[in-house]
Each structure stands twice: as C-alpha cells, then as structure tokens.
Amino acid sequence: MTDPISDYLTRVRNAVAAKHRVVDIPASNLKKEITKILHSKGYILNYKFEEGVNTQGNIKIALKYHPVSKESAIRNLTRVSKPGLRKYAQSDNLPRVINGLGVAILSTSKGVMTDKEANNLKVGGEVLCYVY
Structure with missing residues (x-):
C-alpha cells in the first residue's frame, strides 16, 4: 500500500456506501488524529483504538446515520x-x-x-x- 490515508478514506467511503454500522481500519498515529477530528466535528458516532501485540493495532469507527432518513453524516x-x-x-x-x-x-x-x-x-x- 503506497498511500495509507487514501486507504483510510476509501474504507470509510465504502462502509458508508454499503450502510455498514462499523468499519475496521489498520491504525497509525495520523489516522488516529484524523479519526479524532471526524468525531469532534460530528461526522462519526464513536471510535475505539484497539492495540495489537506486534502491530500498531486497529481503529473501529462507528458510522453516524440520520435516525429517520438513514442518510450518512458523511456525504463526501x-x-x-x-x-x-x-x-x-x-x-x-x-x-x-x-x-x-x-x-x-x-x-x-x-x-x-x-x-x-x-x-x-x-x-x-x-x-x-x-x-x-
């Protein structure tokens, strides 16, 4: 993988398009900071950093949808x-x-x-x- 940020954004975009509730992404410090910003601005519902033994771990992101229209908070x-x-x-x-x-x-x-x-x-x- 040559661009981990593009991979992060693509995983979130694909999960939103498929109407998934949770998306799992390999972690890095930059991805963690982007996730914190998305949460503070209200684009995602919640997140959790899972630490790995030999790896940097995973980020579990709970995506945010409108309760009635089921439309994602992330449009683009x-x-x-x-x-x-x-x-x-x-x-x-x-x-x-x-x-x-x-x-x-x-x-x-x-x-x-x-x-x-x-x-x-x-x-x-x-x-x-x-x-x-």
Missing part, C-alpha cells in the same frame, strides 16, 4: 494531497470547503487539525482531505 470524503502531488496551503490562503460548511483536514507543524483551527493559530500545512 475527498483526498486532496496525494503522494505523487502534494498540496500545501499557507496560513493566509487556507481552503474553505462548501463555504465553511465542510471541513478541510490539514497536517501542520503544530499537528493535525481542521482549517478553522489552523486559521486561528495562523499556521499552514499539507491539505490532507475535505469532508462534508
């Missing part, structure tokens, strides 16, 4: 910066997803954060993905 997950073409944004030119209704997840020198947090801290970084 898009990978922006890819291994072949990295995309960076400066602090004064951070991306806005659907005019502020979505979230852009950035990897900055201060850690993984959303576009709004990066704007408050006046830091730029690599734009990992868009979520809405």
Whole structure:
C-alpha cells in the first residue's frame, strides 16, 4: 500500500456506501488524529483504538446515520494531497470547503487539525482531505 490515508478514506467511503454500522481500519498515529477530528466535528458516532501485540493495532469507527432518513453524516470524503502531488496551503490562503460548511483536514507543524483551527493559530500545512 503506497498511500495509507487514501486507504483510510476509501474504507470509510465504502462502509458508508454499503450502510455498514462499523468499519475496521489498520491504525497509525495520523489516522488516529484524523479519526479524532471526524468525531469532534460530528461526522462519526464513536471510535475505539484497539492495540495489537506486534502491530500498531486497529481503529473501529462507528458510522453516524440520520435516525429517520438513514442518510450518512458523511456525504463526501475527498483526498486532496496525494503522494505523487502534494498540496500545501499557507496560513493566509487556507481552503474553505462548501463555504465553511465542510471541513478541510490539514497536517501542520503544530499537528493535525481542521482549517478553522489552523486559521486561528495562523499556521499552514499539507491539505490532507475535505469532508462534508
């Protein structure tokens, strides 16, 4: 696997398309931070980090659906910066997803954060993905 972040996003996208309740993903520190952001912004219901003996473990993500319409809270997950073409944004030119209704997840020198947090801290970084 050459791009673990794309694999993470694809697993979540496929689970949403198949209307699964829980998706299991191999863990890494970057994936854990992305999962925490998705939970804090209300895109997923819950998550659990399971530690492995010789491996980094797994992330179990409980996906969030509307109780009546059964529509997912995640409408779109898009990978922006890819291994072949990295995309960076400066602090004064951070991306806005659907005019502020979505979230852009950035990897900055201060850690993984959303576009709004990066704007408050006046830091730029690599734009990992868009979520809405």
